[in-house]
Amino acid sequence: MNRLPLLIRMAWRNLWRHPPRTLLILFAFVLGVWSIVVLAAYGRGALEQQIERSIDNLTAHVQIHATGYRDDPVIDHRLPPPGPALRTALAQADVTAWAARVRVPAVVASERESAGIVLVGIEPARERGLSFIAEAVHAGRYLDADDDPGLLLGRKLAERLETGLGRRVVVMSQDANNQIADRGFRVVGIFDGSPEAMETGYVFIGRATAQQMLKLGDSVSELAVLASSRDRLDGLVMRLRAASPESDVQPWTTLEPLLVLAEELSGTILTIWYLIVFTAMSFGLVNTLLMAVFERIREFGLFQALGMPPRLILGMVLAESVILLALALTVGNLLAGATLLSLKGGIDLSAFAEGLEMFGFSPIIYPMITAADFVTANVLVFVLGVVACLYPAWRAARYAPVQAITRI
Amino acid sequence: METTVVCRGVSKIYRQDTVAVPALTDIDLEIPKLDFVCLSGPSGSGKSTLLNLIGGLDAPTAGEIEVDGQRVDKMEKGALADLRLRKIGFVFQAYNLIPVLTARENVEFVMQLQGVGAEERTRKARKILKEVGIEELENRRPGELSGGQQQRVAVARAIVSEPSLVLADEPTANLDSKTAENLMQLLRHMNREHGVTFVFSTHDKLVMEFSRRLITLRDGRIVDDVRRD
Ligand SMILES: Nc1ncnc2c1ncn2[C@@H]1O[C@H](COP(=O)(O)OP(=O)(O)OP(=O)(O)O)[C@@H](O)[C@H]1O
Ligand SMILES: [Mg+2]
Numbered sequence: 001m002n003r004l005p006l007l008i009r010m011a012w013r014n015l016w017r018h019p020p021r022t023l024l025i026l027f028a029f030v031l032g033v034w035s036i037v038v039l040a041a042y043g044r045g046a047l048e049q050q051i052e053r054s055i056d057n058l059t060a061h062v063q064i065h066a067t068g069y070r071d072d073p074v075i076d077h078r079l080p081p082p083g084p085a086l087r088t089a090l091a092q093a094d095v096t097a098w099a100a101r102v103r104v105p106a107v108v109a110s111e112r113e114s115a116g117i118v119l120v121g122i123e124p125a126r127e128r129g130l131s132f133i134a135e136a137v138h139a140g141r142y143l144d145a146d147d148d149p150g151l152l153l154g155r156k157l158a159e160r161l162e163t164g165l166g167r168r169v170v171v172m173s174q175d176a177n178n179q180i181a182d183r184g185f186r187v188v189g190i191f192d193g194s195p196e197a198m199e200t201g202y203v204f205i206g207r208a209t210a211q212q213m214l215k216l217g218d219s220v221s222e223l224a225v226l227a228s229s230r231d232r233l234d235g236l237v238m239r240l241r242a243a244s245p246e247s248d249v250q251p252w253t254t255l256e257p258l259l260v261l262a263e264e265l266s267g268t269i270l271t272i273w274y275l276i277v278f279t280a281m282s283f284g285l286v287n288t289l290l291m292a293v294f295e296r297i298r299e300f301g302l303f304q305a306l307g308m309p310p311r312l313i314l315g316m317v318l319a320e321s322v323i324l325l326a327l328a329l330t331v332g333n334l335l336a337g338a339t340l341l342s343l344k345g346g347i348d349l350s351a352f353a354e355g356l357e358m359f360g361f362s363p364i365i366y367p368m369i370t371a372a373d374f375v376t377a378n379v380l381v382f383v384l385g386v387v388a389c390l391y392p393a394w395r396a397a398r399y400a401p402v403q404a405i406t407r408i
Numbered sequence: 409m410e411t412t413v414v415c416r417g418v419s420k421i422y423r424q425d426t427v428a429v430p431a432l433t434d435i436d437l438e439i440p441k442l443d444f445v446c447l448s449g450p451s452g453s454g455k456s457t458l459l460n461l462i463g464g465l466d467a468p469t470a471g472e473i474e475v476d477g478q479r480v481d482k483m484e485k486g487a488l489a490d491l492r493l494r495k496i497g498f499v500f501q502a503y504n505l506i507p508v509l510t511a512r513e514n515v516e517f518v519m520q521l522q523g524v525g526a527e528e529r530t531r532k533a534r535k536i537l538k539e540v541g542i543e544e545l546e547n548r549r550p551g552e553l554s555g556g557q558q559q560r561v562a563v564a565r566a567i568v569s570e571p572s573l574v575l576a577d578e579p580t581a582n583l584d585s586k587t588a589e590n591l592m593q594l595l596r597h598m599n600r601e602h603g604v605t606f607v608f609s610t611h612d613k614l615v616m617e618f619s620r621r622l623i624t625l626r627d628g629r630i631v632d633d634v635r636r637d
Pocket of ligand 2: 455456457577
């Protein structure tokens with residue numbers, strides 16, 4: 001249509017008939033777009049970190065247990081070591097790491113204090129890259145082998161037990177024969193964890209050591225599997241279920257329902273924020289446009305007298321808001337991009353973060369913008385903006401020409 | 409003889425709240441092609457109303473109106489817009505021009521709506537602006553032109569796509585008498601050279617002198633209709 005350039009040219013010039021007014025509304029929209037994009041990035045970043053941390057904190061992407069273990073994680077619910085079928089299923093390209101663990105409730109005691117904990121028997125080499133523990137030891141050493149006789153204690157728990165590196169502790173639990181099993185360990189490493197519950201709630205020893213202590217033979221409590229991506233795990237889960245039909249194969253979304261809830265909740269919060277910001281902005285936009293339309297009633301009458309079809313008049317007023325929105329989105333996105341780039345190192349909330357950390361939020365949040373969030377924010381502002389402007393545009397196109405012209 | 413405008417029994421009653429204001433009563437009128445007609449009469453006699461009805465900007469309460477053989481009173485909005493775009497040019501008393509467009513863009517505007525190509529548009533606009541004596545000012549916006557210059561641009565725009573009919577409602581009302589005379593000479597020139605029918609209204613005796621036919625309205629009725637050529 002060869003009228004489009006005409007409409008755009010007129011719309012553009014109309015916008016700049018009152019530069020302060022246009023700049024003001026532009027500024028409001030830029031601010032709105034900026035806040036939406038930046039907030040989305042921080043919300044997404046915080047959530048992402050929380051999920052990744054939880055996956056890191058032993059959840060992994062998929063876990064395999066004996067049926068019943070998830071309801072009652074005791075020693076009676078145990079798995080045989082992975083057979084050839086399961087090993088083949090785990091050897092495919094979409095699995096980046098997996099390991100077997102013994103995981104039972106236990107009590108750890110020093111000469112002064114004792115604490116209820118989860119005793120985790122790990123395969124130190126396989127656990128590298130699968131969970132946080134290999135990188136978390138800040139004093140002493142990590143475990144060397146599956147039958148390492150040493151024990152890793154969280155820093156906070158060590159303080160609570162008034163013990164430390166090189167000292168001995170006793171671990172007590174129930175063995176496979178429902179007898180009390182206890183054994184003394186030397187603390188060979190102290191680890192950090194976040195949230196704090198990781199330090200106070202978990203104690204790590206070698207898998208073979210644990211099996212021996214608990215008379216498990218070669219059975220284990222769980223297999224943890226890390227996939228190449230945490231999304232689209234359906235195929236992997238199906239395959240593992242087929243390879244291990246007697247066991248309970250579950251993705252992280254089932255294992256950590258609270259995370260999924262948090263993901264949904266943060267989506268809802270963002271949407272509400274979008275709508276609040278957007279409503280405030282659109283009032284300004286509609287008001288400005290209505291003002292501009294009322295001032296120009298005579299002009300719209302003239303357009304009709306000249307034979308300009310009402311839909312073109314509508315198109316012209318819409319073009320004004322489209323240009324305004326496009327400008328605001330461009331500038332707002334650029335500013336948001338610059339802001340996020342300059343804060344790429346993360347924003348440190350530790351001043352108010354004590355509460356946050358308890359819930360598994362990191363005090364340092366790294367903003368993260370996903371294509372979907374970005375597109376949603378932009379499309380939302382654009383589409384709703386145009387919809388909001390339909391009314392002023394329709395008003396402009398609807399004036400009866402005579403009344404419009406005779407009004408001076 | 410070919411007629412451009414025919415009115416048969418045209419009445420217009422405005423309703424203001426509960427009061428009915430008769431603006432035109434039972435108007436019968438034929439305007440042949442190439443005529444140069446002046447509507448005169450006191451204020452409130454219905455000159456503007458008649459011009460607006462002929463141009464399809466408003467609908468009559470009763471009666472029939474034809475422009476170029478088409479029934480204006482029966483047309484839908486879209487068809488009316490198209491009729492105005494292709495067959496009728498308007499010149500109003502003031503504020504005729506689109507403020508954000510330059511003089512030449514204003515003249516090109518109608519052609520652009522008609523879908524005339526850019527080159528032809530510019531050529532025609534330049535030619536007509538030269539004819540109305542504004543060629544040097546073609547890049548000025550209306551705000552930078554005097555009242556007389558603005559009216560000349562409006563005439564240029566009304567005439568540029570050679571409509572059948574130009575309706576001008578008191579085109580000289582805001583001009584001094586010298587400028588008004590020049591504008592009327594321009595209209596007459598356009599009437600002769602471009603073969604366009606003109607109907608204009610005025611209060612001004614001097615302007616009436618230019619007409620070839622003088623119609624006088626009073627209280628919404630035609631009380632006099634004289635040929636002057
Ligand atoms: N929109 C309207 N609503 C109500 N009455 C109207 C309207 N427009 C015109 N009238 C009335 O119709 C009558 C004719 O008005 P019109 O404007 O046609 O007169 P006119 O001859 O053009 O007057 P003038 O010389 O002052 O321009 C007047 O009584 C006027 O008050
Ligand atoms: Mg009038």
